[in-house]
Amino acid sequence: MATTHPLYERIEKRLRARLDAAADGDLLPSEPQLAKEFGVARMTVRAALAGLERVPGKGTFVRKAAPARPVGTLLSFHDETLAAGRTPSSRVLYAARRAASPEERANLYPAGAPQDVIAISRVRLADGLPVALEHAAFPADLDTLLTADLEVDSLHATLRRLGRNPTLGSSVLTARTADDDAAELGVSPTTPLLVETRSILDQHGDPLEYTISCYVADRYALKVDFTVAAPAPTG
Numbered sequence: 001m002a003t004t005h006p007l008y009e010r011i012e013k014r015l016r017a018r019l020d021a022a023a024d025g026d027l028l029p030s031e032p033q034l035a036k037e038f039g040v041a042r043m044t045v046r047a048a049l050a051g052l053e054r055v056p057g058k059g060t061f062v063r064k065a066a067p068a069r070p071v072g073t074l075l076s077f078h079d080e081t082l083a084a085g086r087t088p089s090s091r092v093l094y095a096a097r098r099a100a101s102p103e104e105r106a107n108l109y110p111a112g113a114p115q116d117v118i119a120i121s122r123v124r125l126a127d128g129l130p131v132a133l134e135h136a137a138f139p140a141d142l143d144t145l146l147t148a149d150l151e152v153d154s155l156h157a158t159l160r161r162l163g164r165n166p167t168l169g170s171s172v173l174t175a176r177t178a179d180d181d182a183a184e185l186g187v188s189p190t191t192p193l194l195v196e197t198r199s200i201l202d203q204h205g206d207p208l209e210y211t212i213s214c215y216v217a218d219r220y221a222l223k224v225d226f227t228v229a230a231p232a233p234t235g
């Protein structure tokens with residue numbers, strides 16, 4: 001006996017076929033528009049849209065697989081986005097010299113003073129879609145960063161032009177919900193974020209960068225290669 005798929009599944013299949021050629025972040029018609037187009041109730045449309053990304057007050061967007069960054073690779077967001085065939089950009093929220101936080105002092109000035117940093121906060125975008133909220137801090141002698149075009153240029157490329165090459169890094173990964181940062185990222189407050197707290201040294205082994213990057217979980221991923229440890233011998 002032939003199986004009849006529910007109406008909402010058939011609509012979802014048609015929508016997904018339509019979206020195959022869409023760009024990441026494209027906006028779908030509203031529920032009333034789709035209900036009229038398919039001649040169904042809004043509840044049916046809502047069920048068909050369940051697998052797509054919905055932002056309260058903004059609409060329904062195409063959700064495509066998040067690119068995965070190998071954890072052991074130090075690659076800037078700018079270069080990583082270009083490598084994925086997408087266009088990187090940034091929206092600068094804050095850029096100034098200010099007093100360092102205790103965490104920034106510990107990572108950028110392990111020997112003590114000075115205690116000022118160049119602090120830069122940006123929303124990082126790929127093809128215009130917000131992917132991450134980044135809070136970066138650099139030693140105070142890198143104040144030239146404040147004159148760079150941080151909305152378009154690669155910050156790491158700017159560092160290299162200044163003779164400071166990002167060379168070695170370490171990260172700690174945690175998670176949280178978007179909360180007060182939801183509006184900047186275009187997500188709901190309960191959206192999960194992957195948080196990477198990263199320290200980077202330059203080619204001389206000197207502290208260069210301390211950054212906290214909060215990635216929208218379904219727009220970014222980390223790929224981990226690992227070995228399986230042998231079990232401890234039993235006596």
